Amino acid sequence: MLKSLQLEPEKCTGCLQCEMACSYENEGVFNPAKSRIKVFNFHDEGRFAPYTCTQCTEAWCLHACPVEAIVVNESTGAKEVIEDVCVGCKVCTIACPFGTVNYNTDSGKVMKCDLCGGDPACADACPTAAITYVDSSYTGLDRMKSHAAQTVPKT
């Protein structure tokens, strides 16, 4: 059964453990700037919102890639960047309407959430269960999807 990251901003305390875990897992450094998941700070409301790729079915990034460097991992459903194939043209970074594919100036490649191959480090690291890795059929995801759907361009 496919699983998805469930993000619940109301449970997030802004501790940034997820960003640290993500950058360490994927880049080998504790550097939130290298994280594929980001916590956004809403000062006025006193809230935090973790956000990363929803592995959307439209896969804007994958279709926009001119060299087939983004592929679907059939076991996790994640859209993964194959670093050796990515040329660094950045077309996917402007194609993703959620803003969750970023260019890494150090590597000259793009990076995005790949669900850590099925064991996402951010979910493990989150102390308040604001980030959980749950069955895709879990009803709480419907709310997330319906919100995400508001920003899916209609073609």
Added chain:
Amino acid sequence: MRHVIIGTGPAGVTAAETLKKLDPGALVTMVGDEPEPPYSRMAIPYLLIDQIGESGTYLRKNNAHFKEFGISHVEGVVESIDQAKNQVHLGGGTEIGYDRLLVATGSTPVSPPIDGIDHPLVSSCWTLEDARRIAAVAKPGANVVLMGAGFIGCIILEALAKSGANLTVIEMEDRMVPRMMNDIAGNMIKDWCEERGVSVNTSTRVESIAEEGDGLSVTLSNGKSIPADLVVSATGVRPNIGFLDGADIKTDLGILVNRQMQTSDPHIFAAGDVAQGKDFSSEEFSVQAIQPTAVEHGQLAAKNMFGLKNASHQGSVNMNVLDTLGLISSSFGLWMGVENGESCELLNKERFRYINLQFCEDVLIGATSLGLTEHVGVLRGLIQTKTKLGVWKDRLIEDPTKIMEAYLGSTHAIGHNAKIMK
């Protein structure tokens, strides 16, 4: 159903694959006029600097991909279409019959009317063949003149500069990438390139090119003449519609299509650089000639060739991203703004950072950025979904970098439109 696709770029290949997914029994034939497997022109700059080999430019990496997909790939030049018989005619007398035809022939560099433009040391940078020719000459110490600092000129600028050649850029407009960047951004890119040793001459034209010794002498509109071992011409592209002369298909700058990507001949569709498709922002039909639009066109054309209902084009957002010697820039939609619209910007010239947002009421309609690599795609999302920003518009005017916060705050579980956060 027999589907024939002329052109093997991103639009043609995407259409072919989409057709086979929708109708595995369909006969799908792609006709391409280059001897290579389908490849991406977007990847040519990375080939020029040896970051990838030629196979790294291929649109699909598995050699047997098209065969396994059941797509035939025929090499040939389509000379004409017989609309009465539903046949395309290839050079050499071959005929291929179709039930639905897709024209995805892309575009070709324009050749400006300049004396000497046909000299063998003047090359465009458009095909793998061009890339091979340029790579052979653009060596350390060689004098290379790049004509045109538009999007295509700029994506090969970095490769030419990295080759170690002495690079001089000539652009007739008053800034770099004038059709993608405003005055501030276009001139910051120029400053950035000049600081890195590239000579950039804006508001300057190439008057003539003449042979001199083993190389060329390039005469500019400012009266100067500069030596060149190679001139790379990147002064724009135009849709490949020449072979339609005499055909009963309506064209303007490109092939005119409706929102189903269908031409004036109901059996013939068009997609990609050759098609004058719907622009999301202006709602007019124009040639965008960009990779994401080519793919969108290809998918839509295939759905309509198959006969899906409700596959109507909502319009593609014009957008570009560029890396000029490490300075990353992007622009989206109506980056130049609209009459009675509002705008905001944040500029740090010393750090080469800039963001400019354009609004109509409380909806983002266009954007320009320099030095921004994080979450830049959300600008497209905000524009294309016409998200009502509410209070976030004023917050963006105060700090235009808060684009992700504006998106999350306007749309998500915490957002005002979701009635959870006000």
